Amino acid sequence: MLLSMENITKAYGPVKANTDIGFTLNKGEIHALVGENGAGKTTLMRILYGMEKPTSGTIRIRGVEQHFATPADAIKSGIGMVHQHFMLFPSFTVAENIVIGREPRSGMGFNRKAAIAEVEALSRQYGMPVDPRKKTSACSLGVQQRVEILKVLHQGADIIILDEPTGVLTPLEVKELLVAIKRLAAQGKSFIIISHKLQEIMDVADRITVLRDGRVTGVVEAKDTDVEQISRLMVGRDLVDMPRTAPEPGEAVLEVKSLTVPGDKGKPLVNEVSFGVRSGEIVGIAGISGNGQSELIGAISGLVDIGSGQVLLAGKDVTGTPVRKIRELGLAHIPEDRYQWGAAKDATVVENGVMGHARREQRYGMLRGRSIRSMVEDWVKRFEIKTGSLDTKAQFLSGGNLQKLIVARELAQGTPFLIAAEPTRGVDVGAMEIIHGELIKKRNEKGAILLVSSELTEILKLSDRILVINEGRIVGELSAEEATEERISLLMAGGKQA
Amino acid sequence: MEQFLDVSLFNSTLRMVTPILLAALGGAICSRVGLFNVGLEGLVLFGAFFAIVGNYITGNVWLAVAFAVLCVMLFSLIFAYLSIHLRANVIIVGISLNFLALGLTSFSLRAIFNVKGAYYDKNMQGLPAIDIPLIKDIPWLGDVLSGHSPLVYLAFLLIFVFQYFLFRTVSGFRLLAVGENPVAARSLGIKSKRIQYGAVLMCGVLCGLAGAQLSLGQVTMFTENMTAGRGFIALVATMLGQSNPLGVGASSLLFGFMDAVSIRLQGLSLPTHFTMMLPYVVTLVMMLFFKDKSYMQEARKANESSR
Amino acid sequence: MNSKLTQFAGALVQPIVAVLLALLIGALAIFLVGGSVMETYAEMWKGAFGSFYFVTNTLSRATPIILVGLGTALAFRAGFFNLGAEGQMILGGLCAAITALYVPGPGWYKLVLALISGIVAGGIWSAFAGWMDAKFRMNLLITTLLLNYIASLFAGYLVAYPLKDTTGSAAMAQTKMIDQSAWLPKLFQGMSLHAGFLIALAGAILLFLFMKYTVSGYETRMLGNNPLFAAYGGVQRGKLMFYSMLASGGFAGLAGAVEVLGTQYRYLDGSLSTPGYAWSGIMATLLAGSHPLGTAFAALLLAALQTGGMGVERNTEVPLEIASVIQATLILFVSAKLSYSFLKRRKARAQSGTIS
The missing domain is CATH 3.40.50.300 (P-loop containing nucleotide triphosphate hydrolases)
Structure with missing residues (x-):
């Protein structure tokens, strides 16, 4: 041996x-x-x-x-x-x-x-x-x-x-x-x-x-x-399938029209991408990480400069608009990396929770402390976030609990459109089920969700429509019914749709 | 104009550039292992002071230089311990080190020499000027290049030594690795902390030499806060040279030249305020052409998800 | 609850340990130069707080330090290493002096205008550095430092040539004396303490409330904590950088203005930089971890060390620079977050200790 x-x-x-x-x-x-x-x-x-x-x-x-x-x-x-x-x-x-x-x-x-x-x-x-x-x-x-x-x-x-x-x-x-x-x-x-x-x-x-x-x-x-x-x-048990109802998509909430994000070396990171997300549906973007997903999300949410093309949110052109304005127009965003983008490690649970809510939870420029605390307290209960207190620093939360806090924060923005990027990366099964359940609930309540994930199982489980991205291009679109792991894998690798 | 750009201007450029160059090389080594050393100013000040003290105690200028180097290494060890071991914010440690240098040197100036502001002893020996045998006979070049203190020659030699060390030797290669990706280096069993300590100590040696050149090479005296921002200018030279010894050498030369020009201009009828401003203004203008890392990159590094 | 208590205790332990350690090193320095440690520290205490006169003296020295410290604290909290307080303070003081000298009107009017011009001058000088960083990615830490030298040389030129006071017999590089009607009033008859101290205290409280309770204060803190998080949440970095640098420099400019209008009554070359107010202010910020009220308190402590040092100089053989040694070691210890790391290390060892 x-x-x-x-x-x-x-x-x-x-x-x-x-x-x-x-x-x-x-x-x-x-x-x-x-x-x-x-x-x-x-x-x-x-x-x-x-x-x-x-x-x-x-x-x-x-x-x-x-x-x-x-x-x-x-x-x-x-x-x-x-x-x-x-x-x-x-x-x-x-x-x-x-x-x-x-x-x-x-x-x-x-x-x-x-x-x-x-x-x-x-x-x-x-x-x-x-x-x-x-x-x-x-x-x-x-x-x-x-x-x-x-x-x-x-x-x-x-x-x-x-x-x-x-x-x-x-x-x-x-x-x-x-x-x-x-x-x-x-x-x-x-x-x-x-x-x-x-x-x-x-x-x-x-x-x-x-x-x-x-x-x-x-x-x-x-x-x-x-x-x-x-x-x-x-x-240790058989997984229960999430009860799914057929989608009832309504009007287009997000429209992306031939969006291009230039790269450093001439080759664009996002290349002429066009798609839409309607209310009441989850659109999944599948792809191997590093194929332009981050830049696409960045461009939609206003964090990355757009080369050419257009992004429309609820019918309004938001191309090149500052992040705050886009958020006010109706975007919430679960970021792909919770430590880089989603939280401030040295800030408390409450402080991390109030990001994006601050401009609403104010009076004459002052934060409404009590109402904010009760809001965050509510999330902690509903998402079973394990934290010492509301004043614990974010760095002392486990990855899964911090992720739940971020998901709760973004869902609570109550916006018609949500970007969910790698929403369950590195979280345990329990947390994953809670997060998936909340996403589906939002979709059933007529929310529009863009799900970006490198986990095929997640994409297949949640999406009503699936777009596959490869080297910055959308290389295929599949409905939930026709999508299988094999077909998506083939497209992800740059193969032609069979 | 001809008179302005004469031999002694270039000659004094080489002299003025030496402390900046030595300190900037030290800064470059530190930044190559991922430590942005804002404490250069303080370390050079310590070097200048302890060179004089060493000279005062031993009466030998070489022992004085060695003493300065040793003392500055000790203080750079503080920087290393706080920022590497205790993981304190390097910038804050650097700033505090500058405070310590200022406070401790002015206190010791009073305590040891019982003077305020400046110490000068006309019997004290400075660094000797050395002529380079063959070169000194070349008409113009000889007057520029020859007749400097040994530290001047050493500084320029060190540019090439460091260039070789970083890009040609195994130890240099590992040092670069630690700076580029400390986690990966550690996973390979490379002792990254030890290498970081080594780099900071090396920086201490260089700053000690820089200080010695400042207080023994040009005037043989120590005045309170005599570095007057040279350490910070060295820091800019480090940045502009992209922590590459040759680049650092080039940018240091530029700043040394400006220093020399500023002193030269004082002979003219311009108010000295403006001539003294020159090196700082030029530094600012130079920074315009070399962009700093974007805050995004830095923040990304600071908040990496692999905790 | 428990965690809150330990957190609070932990926050207190650190500065206290640092102060004790610094005093210990100071004692060592005193011992080395052959002074009596107890006597020296007694003189230091007397020099700082020995009588009502000394107390007011300490407070008036603390005034500009508090204001500079507040400005620096604001910038540090937002994540910007503004080390340009000295230049900003000098320009603030200079502009305040010029305004008070050359603007016509009643005394109170000149005084108010002079204070405002001081704030504006310091603010613009600082925001300039912020603008260069946002626009050209020029490292703020370095530019603010370089701007110090430029500001102080420029001010030196102005008072050495065009604005030079030619009325007096002394050939000092300074402006004329400001009319008494535009001076900041003294708080007590015959004492140096002036109304600027109240301005500084008000500033500390206002900044504290601003940082803690307002939306902009929240955004500033988050920007300092994690700029990417702030950007993601819709905080506009460039804008906030400009405003926070403006305010930061404004505080430093106000410090200069207050010092000119309350103590010097003219701009004298070097009078703002030689006592090291600006650097003391930055030290205070570092000591207090950029907490506004803590910064004010730390500024008082530093001022007391400095006036105490003067007492030591007067009455013992130990030089006044002992104060700078204590200050510097203090900062170094605080920067290391000494007690905190030690505690953490011990905890870690206790956890993994069972195997080795």
Whole structure:
């Protein structure tokens, strides 16, 4: 046995992220670790990679007990990790990114020629083509993924941890990655893959360990199981389908007409996009992140400068209008990144809640403190937001609770139009159900919602109409009935509509 | 006009540029590891003061320079500890360091030398002027380039040393990595804190040399707040040079030239107020051409979701 | 409830610890120069608060520091490092002096106009830096610093040449004396404390109320907290930047005007920069974490240290600069958020301590 983790427990104060977890890995094995958000997968892997210390438990590699204080120790023991958010240096070349930490030297100097040669050799040996001289920021996400794996191989890793490796890849790139993983496993490398994409796991893994609430709920051979069994082990119950009524769309609330947002390098980030959202419907925008969704949202909400085209909100031209004005005309916005855009970490729950409401909740320029507090208090109850008090700083709220606060704030704006960008990113199942329920409620009350999400399941669950975006263009439109995961995936990858 | 642009103007440019250049290189190293060091002004002031103190104690100008460097390293360690270890706001730490420098040097001036405002001892030896053998005989160039204190030569040499260090050596490469993406660097087992400390200490060395040149290279005296904003101008030079040693060298030269011109103009019948204003005005105008990072980028970095 | 209490206690612990540490370092400095620590601190206390005269003296020194501090606090809260208080204060003082000297009319009319012109001059100088940042992305911290030198040299030129007082025998670079009718009234007979102090106190309270209870105050705070969040919520950064810099400089300009109209009665070159009012004001802001009332209090503390330092100078062998040492260490300790980080660290250790 190559690796065994025994009785691993990790507690953060009273909260246990991992409870008594056992995990093993054989040489040449591909072992998948699955579970919902917050099930403790990432924590377990951070422990293995020396980024966290377990509260109790032991790690053995080839039978020898290990104590990793830092990632450097783990790397020395032949463990490598490819993080969900790539750990690359965008302004460095591919070769520099791969050899960093083990640079070929000539004296004190960094021998870049040797580095390029090493990378070329490595890339040939494992059949993963890259251009070592290219700047990493100029590489596609699929290539960046390859660079990450090559980096880990260059470090001499035998055990490779992949954290959500396919989240940002196109279906074609996913296929290539899975092939590469199988080939490397055949060459003797061992893999631990964290994922919640069960179909991919079934394709590639030899064995699957399922976590729920920090505990192991099952270890199964891939060939003996199916997706349904794994889902049951993950969720612990059968998921209830959201009751959905047929949409009764009314008048167009948002109209976008050949909208273009210029990019830095000549290629527009949003390219001649036109669509509309009517009252009483949810329009989903599906796409791999980084294909112009952020800019599209920014352009509609007034945060990004528009190159050409038009945005109409409730019939009024709002192109180039300041954010405040657009919000007053009837836009609310759940932002895609809650820490960057959605909140101020050092401000309290109330202060975060009053953004966008301040201009309404005032008298002679003074904030109406009491009515604001009771409003926020109401959200805390309705959305079950766990917070010490209304004066707790936002940074002390968990991600899911902060997200609920933001969703509550934006729904309470009571606007006819809502942008919901990644509304459930990184929140637990309970919070997700609350948020989804509220979105559908708004739609049933004749609200118009533009849902932007990189989670296909979310798009399929909520949308009445689905637009697919690829490289800044809308490449297809599907109704809820005709949409399937396969058809959307194909369009997302830039394929033609079948 | 011919008389105005004469040899001694360029000669004094090289002298004036040295403290700015050294400090700016220090600032560049700091900003390469992601620390915007507003405390350059204070560190240089410390350097100037301790160079004089060292000279007073030891009577040897070289020991004085070494003493200054050592003391400034100590103070830069405070900057490093507060901003790297305690994660205090670097700008606020930098500003406070400037206060500390001003307060502590004027206090010590009274405590050690028992004078107010300025200390001057005509017996005190300044840095010697060194002639460069071959170059000094070249007619015009020799008069400009030769006959400076060793720190002047060192400063210009350091431009190239740092250029080589940052872009050609492994240590320099890792330093750049820490500045570009500290989280990624840490995940690779690169000791990013240690590298940051090293950079700040290096900055301390450079500021110590800058201060020594200021108080021992030109006049052999210390006056209260004698840096008079040079540290801040060095900061601008760092920014304009994009923290690239060659660029920093070029922008420092420009500011040193302005400094020299401003002193030269004082001989003319213009009110000195305007001539003294010149370096600051030119700095402002130069800033117009080099845009700062947008607040959006900075805010994005500060609020990254990976906490 | 509990968290509120600890929060409050935590907020208090930090400055107290910092003050104690700074006094400790000060004691060390006194000891090193061979003074008696107790005696020196006793003299310092007497120099600051020893008698009614000294108290009013301290308060009058605190006046411009409070005003500058408030202006800086406003800018810092909005996320702008305005370090240009000195230049803004100088131009405010200069314009106040010119207005009081050359505008015809009754005394109260001149006084009011002079105060307003001081505010406007400081405000415009500061807003200029804000405008350059918003328009050309020129780093505000640096431009405000550079503008200090330009303002003080420009003012120096004006009073050395065109506006120079040629009536007196002394060849000082200064304007003529302002007519007594336009002076800020003294609060007590024969004491230096003048009505400017009341203006400063009112300013502190108003700014506190503004920041806490008004919509604009809220938007300013959020802008400082996370500019992207503010932009997303519809706060207009450029506009707010212009206004907050205008107000920030306005406070500094008012500080200069008050000092000229209440103490100096003329603009004398260097009279506003040499005592370091502007930098003390910035220090006060840093000490108080940009809280308006806290800034006023910190300004009083700094003024007391400074007048106390003068007492020390008069009556002991220890030089008056001891005050600057204590001030500077104080700021350094506060900037580190010392107690807070220590507490946090200990907590973290307690949590992960069981394994190692």
